[in-house]
Amino acid sequence: MIRKALTIAGSDSGGGAGIEADLKTFSAFGVHGLVAITSVTAQNTQEVRAIYDVTPEVVAKQIEAVVEDIGVDAAKTGMLSNAEIIKAVAKTVKKYDFPLVVDPVMIAKSGAPLLREDAMDALIEKIIPLAKVVTPNRPEAEKLSGIKIESLEDAKKAAKIIVEELGAEGAIVKGGHLGLSEAVDVLYFNGEFKEYRAPFVQGCTHGTGCSFSAAITANLAKGKKLEEAVRIAKKFITMGIYYGAKIGHGHCPVNQNAWIEIPAEKWRVYESLSKAVKELLTLENLPKYVPEVGMNFVYALPKLYAKDKDDVAGVKGRIVKFGNTVKPVGGIEFGASDHLARAILTFMEFFPEVRSALNLKYSEELIKKASSLGLKVSFYDRREEPEEIKAKEGGTIPWGIKTAIERLNDRPDVIYHLGDRGKEPMILIFGESPEVTLKKLKMLIG
């Protein structure tokens, strides 16, 4: 059954907040999105240049049109802009019985007011009492509750005021602005407090309020209980901020797609690498090219999602010599590689399309063959590594890969190093996918 969620909000031409963020969020949860546009904003990541309010009648008609034909399982409000729109929205949604999430949008991240000063009373009197949950950030919660919020305890007091004095069923005061090491949100619902904690991640924050409240709405539309909907929304927004795409010159927008793209990409990476490793293990002459330390074969998530070694899949425990044959010690796992993961993540800073690598035993003969086959070869010399990098744990490989790429001033297929004390010399082959990397290996050792 298709669930339907309605957003009653303003449009952000930059696609970062408002209706656009809400629809992307609904989609990420597999919910059909419906809209009632309250206001058109000419907006980008830096500023709001113009606001054009839709008439209250047309706002109401949009709500009625979708509810009466398609049906609404849950709805949310965002930018309501003025008192007349607020009154029309309140009067219309009162006729129906879907749960309403109220994001009390007041000011855009860029500083522009999105709610007229004289509309605050209407918001408090007409909309808040209809809310299943209100989702203010700290400044919004201060305006609604009338208290200053400087601690978690203050946030709790504000949430309680919004419920007990203003008449909402629940209130969640978001802690993103509280200056704590963790982002702690406080929900007051059914007479109880519940805290939601997540690491305070750096990333893209335009549209966080909209996307968070839309994620709660989507999950309510799917029949989840409020506490569970908030738990999922918290995970969703943390991921969206962390994996935000750095577009525009101001506050870059939350990436709602991360929620669905990462699991899908992980599956693609896993499948493709598993297939290539299987084929690698069938290569007859492979054992003589496996280094003493073992061989690994890695494939990273696409650049936007490849932040650290946990975003790179490899063979757990590596591929090792076993008598006259080779064996993978474990299966394909994310986070299973350390050296090659660092190598590929550095490589991707220069050439994001190259996401796969494997290592093999160094021989001069192989390097000559690689060049004669037309593969682009570069190298780094561990003895030239600057002392300050040497002193940094895990710094050698990133330095080496960067040095090799800069030396070639082109995209290498092969990078080698001649080792150092206690460090085996090594050849690394790079490719856009495990299939391409394997093809290069087969050319080389075939």
Ligand SMILES: Cc1ncc(COP(=O)(O)OP(=O)(O)O)c(N)n1
């Ligand atoms: C049209 C529109 N609606 C709402 C907002 C505010 O969105 P929010 O999610 O709070 O994000 P920031 O503006 O704080 O980044 C908006 N900007 N535009």
Ligand SMILES: Cc1nc(C(=O)O)sc1CCOP(=O)(O)O
């Ligand atoms: C041990 C080692 N050193 C390499 C180098 O390039 O110097 S490649 C390598 C083997 C692969 O290691 P992992 O499983 O941590 O990716």
